[in-house]
Amino acid sequence: MGEDNKSIVLESNKNASKTLIEGRVQLPFKKAVEMSYANLKIRFWRSIITSAGVMLGIAFLVSVLSSSSILNALKGGEDVVGEAQQIWIVGMSLLVCTVGITNSLLMSVTERFREIGTMKCLGALDRHIVELFLLEATFQGFIGALIGALVGLLSTMLMFMFKYGFGVVLSRLPVLELFKSVLFAVITGTVLSIAAGVYPAYHAAKMQPAEAMRTEV
Amino acid sequence: MSYEMTVQTRGVRKEYVMGTVTVEALKGVDIEIKRGEYISIMGPSGSGKSTLFNMIGGLDKPTEGNVFIDEVDVAQLDAYELAWLRCRKIGYIFQTFNLIPVMTALENVTLPMVFAGLSTDEYIEKGIRLLETVGLGERVTHKPTELSGGQQQRVAIARAFANDPAIILADEPTGNLDLKTGKEIISLLKRMNSEQGVTVISATHDLKMLDVSDRIVWIRDGRIERLEDRANIKLEVGVVEGEDH
Numbered sequence: 433m434g435e436d437n438k439s440i441v442l443e444s445n446k447n448a449s450k451t452l453i454e455g456r457v458q459l460p461f462k463k464a465v466e467m468s469y470a471n472l473k474i475r476f477w478r479s480i481i482t483s484a485g486v487m488l489g490i491a492f493l494v495s496v497l498s499s500s501s502i503l504n505a506l507k508g509g510e511d512v513v514g515e516a517q518q519i520w521i522v523g524m525s526l527l528v529c530t531v532g533i534t535n536s537l538l539m540s541v542t543e544r545f546r547e548i549g550t551m552k553c554l555g556a557l558d559r560h561i562v563e564l565f566l567l568e569a570t571f572q573g574f575i576g577a578l579i580g581a582l583v584g585l586l587s588t589m590l591m592f593m594f595k596y597g598f599g600v601v602l603s604r605l606p607v608l609e610l611f612k613s614v615l616f617a618v619i620t621g622t623v624l625s626i627a628a629g630v631y632p633a634y635h636a637a638k639m640q641p642a643e644a645m646r647t648e649v
Numbered sequence: 650m651s652y653e654m655t656v657q658t659r660g661v662r663k664e665y666v667m668g669t670v671t672v673e674a675l676k677g678v679d680i681e682i683k684r685g686e687y688i689s690i691m692g693p694s695g696s697g698k699s700t701l702f703n704m705i706g707g708l709d710k711p712t713e714g715n716v717f718i719d720e721v722d723v724a725q726l727d728a729y730e731l732a733w734l735r736c737r738k739i740g741y742i743f744q745t746f747n748l749i750p751v752m753t754a755l756e757n758v759t760l761p762m763v764f765a766g767l768s769t770d771e772y773i774e775k776g777i778r779l780l781e782t783v784g785l786g787e788r789v790t791h792k793p794t795e796l797s798g799g800q801q802q803r804v805a806i807a808r809a810f811a812n813d814p815a816i817i818l819a820d821e822p823t824g825n826l827d828l829k830t831g832k833e834i835i836s837l838l839k840r841m842n843s844e845q846g847v848t849v850i851s852a853t854h855d856l857k858m859l860d861v862s863d864r865i866v867w868i869r870d871g872r873i874e875r876l877e878d879r880a881n882i883k884l885e886v887g888v889v890e891g892e893d894h
């Protein structure tokens with residue numbers, strides 16, 4: 433049937449250097465989105481845990497950033513925390529959040545190397561694998577980071593409100609700076625998730641399928 | 650009009666380097682497999698069957714030597730062509746089934762057809778038909794964890810046949826199954842082989858495979874020890890049985 437047509441094409445191309453192939457494999461974007469969404473939904477708890485890792489890291493980062501800007505606003509002008517010290521604290525919290533996020537995403541990808549190898553046996557291109565994991569990591573990272581940033585911000589604000597009074601804190605709230613911190617943290621969280629989620633997937637996709645399928649983590 | 654030889658290997662060697670130790674898993678293998686043949690690759694554990702399976706299927710690269718599929722050197726293919734080869738020309742069956750755990754039976758079977766560019770309607774219909782062919786018409790929406798080993802392997806077989814491949818490569822397809830289920834899987838493969846003319850190449854140490862094979866490749870220590878065709882096999886099995894009783 434279809435077999436015969438295929439063979440005819442093969443035959444006619446016989447001498448053109450690369451011949452076996454009469455078409456291209458593909459993965460329509462819509463299907464890729466469906467697949468990664470289904471994957472997140474089915475591995476619901478796994479996805480939640482991964483996102484929670486991102487969320488905690490970002491919540492921590494935002495609370496460090498926002499408490500230093502709220503504190504500065506409250507004490508008006510006079511530097512409460514030395515600049516060097518502040519850079520150090522922010523640097524440390526960035527590091528902690530990077531490690532946390534990278535760890536969650538790395539885990540969620542490395543446990544799927546066999547799946548990646550299998551998909552390649554079924555005709556997936558490296559690019560398709562990267563695309564699927566990119567979609568998943570972006571989604572998980574963005575949601576986790578957004579929730580984390582809001583949790584971090586609200587808890588810090590509440591903490592200051594209890595300590596200094598609602599009115600005082602609200603009236604001196606450095607809105608623009610807080611907004612910037614949240615934005616910075618959401619972007620950081622998303623970018624880190626993508627880097628940590630896609631790099632190992634890309635690495636596995638580049639392996640020979642036999643090797644990827646053998647890798648046990 | 651089609652090539653007589655669908656798979657040819659020339660001097661295929663494979664070395665695995667682990668630190669300072671080098672294991673030579675294949676030490677120069679030459680085989681020629683005809684279109685429509687049912688070939689069993691037999692040999693003791695560690696003899697290089699899976700390694701050869703990976704080389705023939707384009708799942709790993711030989712250290713030396715060449716593999717030709719329909720006279721095309723697999724090493725010359727670029728990423729797109731290799732993906733196409735794996736998607737359309739070859740169907741893979743593994744000892745460990747290798748189904749995608751989060752996908753239903755139907756989704757597993759249809760995935761190769763998605764890559765092949767079929768429309769949703771086409772692949773759903775064909776997927777259901779394939780699952781019916783392997784006797785799993787009632788299990789389309791089941792996940793691999795909700796299926797028995799034999800059922801999972803049948804899903805894997807349906808998946809391997811999704812794009813009407815010319816070659817089915819099976820690495821110990823009955824290795825994780827009980828006797829009866831193993832027999833069912835073998836006769837299913839044999840049926841597909843004789844009905845559709847698909848070339849079946851199966852690595853195994855399951856002696857039940859002898860019965861259905863056109864030829865047997867005995868491999869030992871990374872080399873082909875001997876080749877036997879069906880006539881001889883029958884005879885030998887007869888002799889062995891004769892001796893036994």
Ligand SMILES: Nc1ncnc2c1ncn2[C@@H]1O[C@H](COP(=O)(O)OP(=O)(O)OP(=O)(O)O)[C@@H](O)[C@H]1O
Nearest residue numbers: 665667672673674693694695696697698699700701
């Ligand atoms: N990835 C690897 N790294 C190092 N050595 C390997 C690797 N894969 C296989 N080998 C070695 O190559 C040889 C052949 O292995 P292979 O898996 O091909 O055997 P096999 O015939 O399939 O055995 P079995 O029947 O047990 O599946 C063995 O000595 C094995 O240790």
Ligand SMILES: [Mg+2]
Nearest residue numbers: 698699700820
């Ligand atoms: Mg093996």
